[in-house]
Amino acid sequence: MTQFDWTERFAGTAALPAAARKRLTATARVIHIKRGDQVFGPMNVPESLFFLYDGRIRVSQSSDSGREIVLYRVEAGDSCVLTTACILAEEAYNAEGIAETDVTAIVLPKPAFDRLAAEEDAFRNFVFAAYSRRLIDLLRVVDDVAFGRIDVRLAERLLMLGDGLKEIRKTHQELASELGTAREVISRVLNDFHKRELISQSRGIITFTNKPELAAIAHSA
Amino acid sequence: MTQFDWTERFAGTAALPAAARKRLTATARVIHIKRGDQVFGPMNVPESLFFLYDGRIRVSQSSDSGREIVLYRVEAGDSCVLTTACILAEEAYNAEGIAETDVTAIVLPKPAFDRLAAEEDAFRNFVFAAYSRRLIDLLRVVDDVAFGRIDVRLAERLLMLGDGLKEIRKTHQELASELGTAREVISRVLNDFHKRELISQSRGIITFTNKPELAAIAHSA
């Protein structure tokens, strides 16, 4: 495998001394995952630790009844701590990570992780910070699900997903899975948004026609 | 302040060499918090890291509209990583910790924490494990709130709170805050449980009359 210096990419590794970085590029494997493939899941618990070099991973949790909710997304430069958590806690969970784009990731064997965490402050702080961000992400999810109105949450999510774009290519079912609700509910709310001329719809595509007003709804809580 | 050896109590410190432990008992402060007092909160972000020697802390999140949900409880021997998370992530959140009993805790200044995390594998692993447990706790909360029925969740919670007891001393409002719902909802469900002769009620007290059947409901999902 070609060695390239991915260590520039991570806050936790860019600051490391050259020797440590060289050792890292030698020990860690670089893997490629195709868009749509599962990165990890209940049936597919990784043995190693995971750093996302390029692409985006969607982490979601699904219920027994088949509904699903997106917990957060891991972006390039971040570590996927949920896999780490599972290795450490050795507990069951039913979250899975799906590559939302083609993904390039760094897989670091546990011994190398341990050594790095022991020896390098920058790396250790990076990992702690990654954990913290996820904890706080999850606090937000709990808050939204427990206390949020779904029209507000949907408006928010539409804007997030369509940031800088004129349209979003997602089905009602996919949006329902974003928010952990049912397709029919999304259809109803989108219909309402349509009647209020905030969006227009066609099969699998939602087009923004009034982002500011949508933003007003998103922030009305 | 009297120095006593609390280091026995924590998985992350019991295994440390005597020198490190001695240093710890010298650097860390032991604090006492009275039942009902706030341990941390949005207005009260601690500067230091927190290990629970004795007692129990209830960590909950509240909404703008005044509703509240219990996220998890920190038991003796565990670390309260949410405070840690906040220090590290320096992000806003609206969770708070309340002492559910009188509490004795160890407060470790950040520099001491850093040194220990760097030098001692056992300590570092302990902290990582504590983070992981909380992440997984929160996954469970998300699952419950997003996908769970409230009768099931209430039955579950009643059994958890009343483990080994014949009755629970909690108001409907307090139970509502456990599950992140409204008092009226709890009243309705408890009334139903009462009609089915699973519990009996009086002001502020719920008495079990049929735990096995309640357990059946709790596990029926």
Add this chain to the structure above:
DNA sequence: TAGCTTAAGTGACAATGTCACTGAAGGCAT
């Protein structure tokens, strides 16, 4: 025992979730 404070009950309604469908769009094979 009267008054006060907090806990719990109630009914009407709104929001969200579920179910069992129907209809409609677009791809594909002939």
Add this chain to the structure above:
DNA sequence: ATGCCTTCAGTGACATTGTCACTTAAGCTA
């Protein structure tokens, strides 16, 4: 093009949960 076929979206009836505005009741305390 025409007619399948699969997937996506719409619909109405109903169940569950949340909200609101109140009433009633319990237990304390003066």
